[in-house]
Amino acid sequence: NAVDLGAVLEQFSLVFCRLKFIFGPMALHALDLVDLRSVLHITSPCGRSTYQVTGSSGKTYTCYKSCHYCSCPAFIFSVLRKNDSMLCKHILAVYLSQAMGACQELSVSDQQMCDILLAKDG
Amino acid sequence: MAQVLCRVLCELGKHPRGCCLQGPGAGSPQDPDPVRKDSPISVQEEPGYGPQGPPLLLLGPSRSGKSGLLFMAAVLAAEEGAGPVIFLSRDPLQKVPGTGRTARDPLTLKQIRFLYPATPEELLRQLSSLHLASPSPSFLLLDGLERYLPPCSGPAEGAHISALLLDAASHLRCGLVVSAVPPADGTEGPFMAVERYFPTRCQLYPEMTTDVEETAAAYNIAFSNYLPEWILHVQEDGKLKIFPIKAQRPADT
Ligand SMILES: [Zn+2]
Numbered sequence: 210n211a212v213d214l215g216a217v218l219e220q221f222s223l224v225f226c227r228l229k230f231i232f233g234p235m236a237l238h239a240l241d242l243v244d245l246r247s248v249l250h251i252t253s254p255c256g257r258s259t260y261q262v263t264g265s266s267g268k269t270y271t272c273y274k275s276c277h278y279c280s281c282p283a284f285i286f287s288v289l290r291k292n293d294s295m296l297c298k299h300i301l302a303v304y305l306s307q308a309m310g311a312c313q314e315l316s317v318s319d320q321q322m323c324d325i326l327l328a329k330d331g
Numbered sequence: 332m333a334q335v336l337c338r339v340l341c342e343l344g345k346h347p348r349g350c351c352l353q354g355p356g357a358g359s360p361q362d363p364d365p366v367r368k369d370s371p372i373s374v375q376e377e378p379g380y381g382p383q384g385p386p387l388l389l390l391g392p393s394r395s396g397k398s399g400l401l402f403m404a405a406v407l408a409a410e411e412g413a414g415p416v417i418f419l420s421r422d423p424l425q426k427v428p429g430t431g432r433t434a435r436d437p438l439t440l441k442q443i444r445f446l447y448p449a450t451p452e453e454l455l456r457q458l459s460s461l462h463l464a465s466p467s468p469s470f471l472l473l474d475g476l477e478r479y480l481p482p483c484s485g486p487a488e489g490a491h492i493s494a495l496l497l498d499a500a501s502h503l504r505c506g507l508v509v510s511a512v513p514p515a516d517g518t519e520g521p522f523m524a525v526e527r528y529f530p531t532r533c534q535l536y537p538e539m540t541t542d543v544e545e546t547a548a549a550y551n552i553a554f555s556n557y558l559p560e561w562i563l564h565v566q567e568d569g570k571l572k573i574f575p576i577k578a579q580r581p582a583d584t
Contacts, residue, residue, distance in 0.1 A: 257462040257502050275501035276528060278494030289486035289524045319463055326459035326495065 235298045241265070242302035243311050250312040253322040260312075261325065262299040271328035272303050280328040334384030335470075335506055336533055339403045340552070340561055343573040383408070383470065383506025386497055388526070390513045391535030395550050396565040397510040398424060401474050404508055409442035414469035414505075416443045419457065421478040423447055444468075451479045451488060458495040462502055469505050471496070476511035480521035489521030493528035538562055547572070 228236040242248065242262060252258040260272040262279075270281040277296055278284070284297040306312045317325065391397050402424065409416045423445065448454040461468065473496065480489055493509075500507035509529065514522050526532070534557070538549040547566045551559035552573075564572040 253462070255462045259498075273494050273498040276494050276497045278490060278498075280491075285485070285487040285490070289490055322462065323456075323460040326498070327455055328491070 232301060235294070235301060238265070238298040239301035239305055242298065243305045243309060246311060246313055248302050248306035248312045249315050251315045251317055251322070251325055253317050253319045255319050255322075257319070257322050257326075259322070259326060260303045261315075262302055264299065270299050271325060272300050273326075335404045335408065335508060336387060336389065336400065338407055339400055340573055342403060342407065343563075343571055385531045386500055386507040386529060387509070388529035388532045389508060389510040389535070390532060391510070391550060392537065393512050394565065395535045395537075395548070396563055396569075396571050397535065398474050399565075399569060399571050401472050401508060401510050405443050405470065405472050406439060408470035408506060409439045410436070411469070412442070414442075414466050415464070416470040416472070417461070417464075417468045418443050418445050418472045418474070419454065420445070420447060420474040421449065421454075422475075424474075448479075451484070451492065454479050454492060455495060458492070458499050461499045467505075468503055471500050471503070471505055471507045473509045476509050476525065477514075477522075480525070482514075482520060484521045486521055486524035489524035490528065493525050497528055535563065551576070 225236075228240075232239070242265075245263075247263040249261040249263070250258065251261055259274055261269050262272060263269050264281060268281075270279050272279045277288070277300055279297050279299045281297055281299055284300070287294040288297060303312075389397055389400065398420075402418070405416045405418050446457055448457050461471075476492070479492060496507060496509060511522075511525065514520060532554070534553045535550040536553070536559075538551045538559075547564040550563045550565065552561040552563055553559040559576055561576060562574045564574070566572070
């Protein structure tokens, strides 16, 4: 079956409008991160997994798999302190990269996973 | 509702003399049923979680029996034999409570691994390495979260500890119960962040109206709907007794 390109584009712009409507400018920043392949899906042999996102400044932040947490300053300020956002652009980029299959994959040892989960500034 | 705590309450409620949290022999070891079929709270699985239910935050003032309740939860979880139970606390329990329930099998206590991280950093380090534990833990308990969140810390610390607890429990597919003393002055500071990670909460708050034996302090026990369902009496020696709220007397089923 031939793909109806017009329909696909229409769908895409609809999704994009919704993203922008819900998340504002954060949607654009998050899409930038997806574009740059900034989201790293890290797994270790025991099955533990987590995400690391390289921000626009080049710093890496850890986002947990099972709940909303990011080690970046915006998450602490806008999400935790001000409560005026549900998530930061890094967590949104994780969701988008997952959906688009745009995560980079990395395997580490179970021991290395401990340090990544600790999310010390890196 | 939080399954494991309900089972603890059922256990406490079914001993007419209350359950002694110190000294052996107060329970009824001949009783073969961990949970009575006619127990006053129905214990049912919630979808998406294991038999232990969703992660639970147990809030109450200091010396309101939280450690005792958590320890009983640890014993019940250990008795299931699904794997080691991790009990985290900054300070060792003052008296390792040899509950009547434990007397059933002394080996049960050996299934409980007590860890005493001294600082928030050490706690985070323990939590981030739980996937290395072998055999894999079946239950995770943290007593006294507030001791890791001094007033000078901010929501970032509260969020990091909470999120790592949830992420570890989710990876291990194990139960999680955390106890804490909520701050007296509203919700500012690290606690603001903690509560958003634990939608299922159980609250102990002082009961003023009922007659209480002189030595006991009384607390209402309310789950997330804020309607108290039980009264908990904490005696000076740490003994816990529980009463359903309507009857005001032991739930001797
Ligand atoms: Zn972030």
